[in-house]
Amino acid sequence: FTSPLDIPLYLSGTFGELRTNHFHSGIDIKTNGREGQPVKAAASGVVYRIKVSPYGFGNALYVRHPNGYSTVYAHLQRFNEEIAAYVRKEQYRQKSYGVELYPPSEMFPVEQGEVIALSGNSGGSGGPHLHFEVRDTRTENIINPLFFGFDIKDTRHPDLYELLMYRFADKDLIGYDNFRLIEVSDGEYRIAGNDVIEYSGSPAFALQAYDRLDGAANKNGVYQIKMWIGAEEYYDFTMESFAFDETRYINSHIDFGQKICCNKVFNRLYLEPNNRLSVYGEKKKMNLPELERDSIYPVRVEVKDAAGNMASLSFNIKRTGPLEGDAQMVGLPVFKYGQTNYFKTDDIELVLPEGALYRDVYFEYEEKQACEGGVGPVYALGAREIPVHRYFNLKLKPPRSFKGNPRKLAVASVVGGRIADYEGSSWENGYVVGRTRQLGDFTLVADSVPPRISSLDFSSGKNVSSQSFLKLKVTDNFSGIDTYSAEIDGEWVLMEYDAKYRLMTIPTADLKLSSGEHKLVVSVKDEMGNKSEARYSLIF
Structure with missing residues (x-):
């Protein structure tokens, strides 16, 4: 090429x-x-x-x-x-x-x-x-x-920033410690202030690393990561090729919780049971190792970019003993990744399909007070930090106290006590049904407010014959834009839509109009079916 x-x-x-x-x-x-x-x-x-x-x-x-x-x-x-x-x-x-x-x-x-x-x-x-x-x-x-063979100059080795060390007890994740990394020589990293990391249970790691190419300051992804414990290779990730239908497994490859809580991206240096990505070496080698108590093991991690530049991290670990399970989780239901999981109360139905999780997780439920803009309680359904691979249906029953139009109710996610995203608004047997790929907090929202349409460079009665474009801005308060169209004198005309800027543009070069007055109608409908129309009389 x-x-x-x-x-x-x-x-x-x-x-x-x-x-x-x-x-x-x-x-x-x-x-x-x-x-x-x-x-x-x-x-x-x-x-x-x-x-x-x-x-x-x-x-x-x-x-x-x-x-x-x-x-x-x-x-x-x-x-x-x-x-x-x-x-x-x-x-x-x-x-x-x-x-x-x-x-x-x-x-x-x-x-x-x-x-x-x-x-x-x-x-x-x-x-x-x-x-x-x-x-x-x-x-x-x-x-x-x-x-x-593209001519892209890259003489810089990857940069290593932070290491996480997880503590597992009988494959249950109990917690983690984080370690800042320092570069002691060109491309050689150590853990700041530590010669030996002591731990209980079974060890696992995650690494924050980026690559920078010549002539650009952007933090880019790395090409390869390998890890050895002692003389045995335990991890091999190489980004040569992948399929579109496996790309969402990234949420198992990374520490999803760190991304949600702290906006940090860590590569896990081990595999969760339902991680089916094809970018790893021999997967059977990537289980949590069982190491002897009180013995010191050297760990080495090598990170490369596509040009072959390498950075490495070396440290030692020492197992001090077993680790007790988390007593707070005793008695909670366990959602298993290899089966369909159900949760139901008088007001909620949740069905998580087989393969939706990357590992077995404890499922926590709590009913909270209503949030601003919500209808009825907020339901805490599992932790938002737990990634979900497949869509699942979440059904919420409207509270009896709601007196509005039930067909204007939708399921919404709640983040930080505030309404976040529209998750769906279909109906089934008296429930409002959302379809989502996340756990966390949810509630119902009533939305009967139509989108808002504002012209930016024209108004009714204006002569626009010299304009190459007619521009409008469209906004919606909750569910988002579903459909949009424009007509002049009852005939459909092309209206381009740039969603990130909420900008709609009608190119006038396509319009074959006679000189004089013409009627423009712009129609926009949101996901809840609320519709707006804006009408203009324009001179061409």
Whole structure:
């Protein structure tokens, strides 16, 4: 492959980086803080998929190559003229801004180095850049693009920050200690103030580590981590390739609780029982070791980036004895990862499917006082720090004291005593049903407030004939935007939506209107079915 950009390549994100609920599936190439860089096909092939979305990848192109690989180009500002004309035609045919298209293979052949798009900041992007991927065409597995010879300078070793040491009693996690790491020589790290770490029970570790490439200050993900206890290798993680359907197992790979409580990302240096990621070495070696009492064992951890630069951590551990279980947990129900788990009261039904957990956990329940904006009590259903892999249904019964429209009730998560996220609002046998992939606090919320629509650069009665775009801002108080549309004189017109900025834009170049007054109607509906309309009389 050749570079998809004609500028020096600096990365703001590496392959397999630890993101929220997923591993990063490509590399993020900096575009000098600007949109509009020409994006070129990395090899000859055909465009086989085109996607436009307010979320995720935004504007994205997928190119299939004869060498067995496909490449992906995402967060684009716009496609080249030929592709853009096809997309626009399909958007009008489907009457939808968001489209996913699979053109015939002969429609868009591309040559290596041909400009296929301009770089941008569309979808869920946090700033201008090009997201670039390489995939195995047959399996759709994502492959580390840094294996394909791109000129990306990296002479810096990974940085190691902090170590966690967990204390297990009969496979129950009792607690942990954290240790600050210091660099004693180039790439060699030790634990600050400790020669030997003493512990009870069975040991396990997690490591906070990042990599920085030349020419960029971004904290990127690492490529490989290995750990030895004594002479035996106990852990081997290498980020070469993974499948999309396993990416959520990241929540087992990391210490999810540390991310929730402290916004710190630690790589576990052991495997939980239901971690099914394919990025590890021989898994049977990665169980918690049983070490002899009062013996000292050396531990060595090696961390590499894709360029082969290495950092290492060395320390010693000593087991002082067994560890008692947590008496506070005695008598609590245990949710097992290998079976379906149920919890029910008069007002709640929860069914957690088999495989939803990464290990067996104690399930704690508490009914709390109502929070501001909530309807009825707050239900504490397990700890928010426990990650959940699969969606599950959570049913809450409305309190008898509620006198409003029950069809305007929704399940909401509660974080820090405040309403957080909309989790669903279907009905089943007198319960409001949410569908979620998290434990924690939940309550009911009544939402009958429609979205708010505000014009930004025009108003009713204005002459807009010289404007290239008509811009509006749309906001919703709770459940989020579900559908949106615009019509002029009763005919559907394209309205682009940038969800992160809550910005809707109507390109006027597409409008074939006669001179004079025309009626614009913008309609927006939220997930609860609340609908708003804004009407404008405009002069073109």
